[in-house]
Amino acid sequence: MRRMGWLGGKDPVYKELRGVDLQTGLFTLRQIKAATKNFDAVNKIGEGGFSCVYKGLQSDGTMIAVKQLSSKSKQGNREFVNEMGLISGHQHPNLVKLYGCCVEGNQLILIYEYLENNCLSRILFGRDPNKTKLDWPTRTKICLGIAKALAYLH
Numbered sequence: 001m002r003r004m005g006w007l008g009g010k011d012p013v014y015k016e017l018r019g020v021d022l023q024t025g026l027f028t029l030r031q032i033k034a035a036t037k038n039f040d041a042v043n044k045i046g047e048g049g050f051s052c053v054y055k056g057l058q059s060d061g062t063m064i065a066v067k068q069l070s071s072k073s074k075q076g077n078r079e080f081v082n083e084m085g086l087i088s089g090h091q092h093p094n095l096v097k098l099y100g101c102c103v104e105g106n107q108l109i110l111i112y113e114y115l116e117n118n119c120l121s122r123i124l125f126g127r128d129p130n131k132t133k134l135d136w137p138t139r140t141k142i143c144l145g146i147a148k149a150l151a152y153l154h
Ligand SMILES: Nc1ncnc2c1ncn2[C@@H]1O[C@H](COP(=O)(O)OP(=O)(O)OP(=O)(O)O)[C@@H](O)[C@H]1O
Pocket: 045, 046, 047, 048, 049, 050, 051, 053, 065, 096, 112, 113, 114, 115, 116, 118, 119
């Protein structure tokens, strides 16, 4: 990243990222814009405390989840550095895969594998009768999977 000039800025996030051992790929803003149709609202699949998440389609046909962090807030910067540091160094079948990041211009973007079925908590706790229903053996399997991922992270 430093070679490409992106980590040479004076902004605190760039300074912090210099200290992170990034084991991940780099995406250009152009690639991200092409995949999300310029962050089209139609492709917005979620919103977190400091981010918007978009669905994207890469030129090779792979689906991605594009997490655009708020570059204006300090928490956004911190989230970005934390997630990069935590997820980029870990691989587990029950953890979402981080494909890479984009820190071009004033953008802080994390690119993940795209996971179907939206938010797990909605399926587990949602009361909408038309939504996917999970039986108890399946719920147990999900809990065990989460526990295995947590045990791995510890
Ligand atoms: N890899 C993914 N594949 C599909 N959808 C995703 C993916 N990552 C996030 N989403 C969607 O975007 C929503 C917000 O994502 P996420 O919870 O990661 O944001 P956040 O900013 O970290 O939230 P928080 O406020 O918990 O920190 C999720 O609930 C989910 O619906």
